[in-house]
Amino acid sequence: MPQYPNRQFLDFEQPIKTLYEEIDKLKQTAEKSKIDMSEGIKKLEAAIEDKRKEITSHLTPWQRVQLSRHPDRPYTLKYIDKMIDSFLELHGDRNIKDDKAMVGGFGQLDGETVMFIGQQKGINTKLRQLRNFGMANPEGYRKALRLMRLAEKFNKPIVTLIDTPGAFPGLEAEERGQGEAIARNIYEMMRLKVPVICVIIGEGASGGALGIGVGDKILMMENAWYTVISPENCSAILWRSWEKKEVAAEQLKLTAKDMHGFGLVDEIVPEPAGGAHWDYDQAAAILKAHIKKALQEIKQVAPEKRMEDRIEKFSKMGFWDER
Structure with missing residues (x-):
């Protein structure tokens, strides 16, 4: 650290x-x-x-957003390094290329083989560019889906670690079917017969997060955020300026406490005092314990029932008021 x-x-x-x-x-x-x-x-x-x-x-909601983006905060590969043994990263979507913003592979979680998939941000300027700031292209989501199907083939559980400011919005990404790739992942993840745990470890923005965010249990770290749009972009749309980003963060109800209250996440994962960036080992140990507990609970449910429960869980999300 x-x-x-x-x-x-x-x-x-x-x-x-x-x-x-x-x-x-x-x-x-x-x-x-x-x-x-x-x-x-x-x-x-x-x-x-x-x-x-x-x-x-x-902390205010905006301050939690800042913590989720802290330059010293651990990213997906750091958690993988601290939590699992013998990680074997797998590459490519077998169609376009290997998207460096999305990583995944098999590893040993206390002796159990698990497929880990997540968005990876860079730890310095050069790596941030290589990882595209954690914003995956369509081939990243297609790689993730390929790995999920591989895990299902060998009957291995899946853990996804979400940390992205959003899917990459570039012209080339749209030309290669960004929306379709994310929609396909959501559809296919609903039907996976193996246990799926999703964890928001930092930023959980829009379809970029949902593309690997459908699971039996949704965990969220204490200082992460999860919403359809970033506070800055929300402020830009509503007030034509980023100056209202703190107000937007408050109104978006994006904190772990808000998400748990809405029923959009199942459990809040506490962080070391001051945030996960202060103690990587402790942060990983806490997260590992929560993942293992969630996996043990889900394994008690039959695969077909698990899939039905997952579909029902996400179908019931959200509420509205007609006037």
């Missing part, structure tokens, strides 16, 4: 940065004067832990 001073701090995380700076000063003083400052450093480290808890205890 990245450590200060290389860590990046959001605006509302500045009090934590100040405490780290105080620790640095104590360490410099101890080095120069040969005085033991360990007690003071321990107190400041405890204060950092308390401040992390305090900050995340009353």
Whole structure:
């Protein structure tokens, strides 16, 4: 996990940065004067832990959106690395090419073979471009579907990790059937006979998220968001400016708590104090425990019943008011 001073701090995380700076000063003083400052450093480290808890205890929806995009936040491959063994990544949609924004393959989850699929963002400028900022093209969704069918063929459960600002909206993506690819995935995922767990680990935007977001259990991490449009784009449409993005985030009801209240997600996965970017190991351990629990519950249901329940679950989503 990245450590200060290389860590990046959001605006509302500045009090934590100040405490780290105080620790640095104590360490410099101890080095120069040969005085033991360990007690003071321990107190400041405890204060950092308390401040992390305090900050995340009353975040606004927009601040949670910012946390979901934190540059140090773990992405799909980081969770895979921390949660499973012997991961074998599989490539290509057998038609166009291998979409680097969508990754997937078999791995061992405490001895059980599971198919993991998810969107992957880059960890630096070069990799962000290579991964297309986590925005998959049609071939990415077709690759995901190919891997799901492969998992079904060998009767292996599927876990999808959702983290995307949306499907890629470029002209070439539309020419190759972006809408059809996402719609096909939704249709086919409804009918999969193996257990399917979907987890929103960061950004869950629009059809880009739904393209790998249909499952028996939908989990959502505490500081993730899930909605049809980003706050910035919603603000641009309604107010012709991004300046109202905080208002849009509030009105979109996009937080994990909102989604759970609406019945769109089944469970909220807690994160380490301050967010998943503070402790990759702990974040992965918590998520792994929730995935294993969900898989054990779903396995108790017969495949045909599981498929029927999944269809019914998503068919009942949403509500409206006629006046």
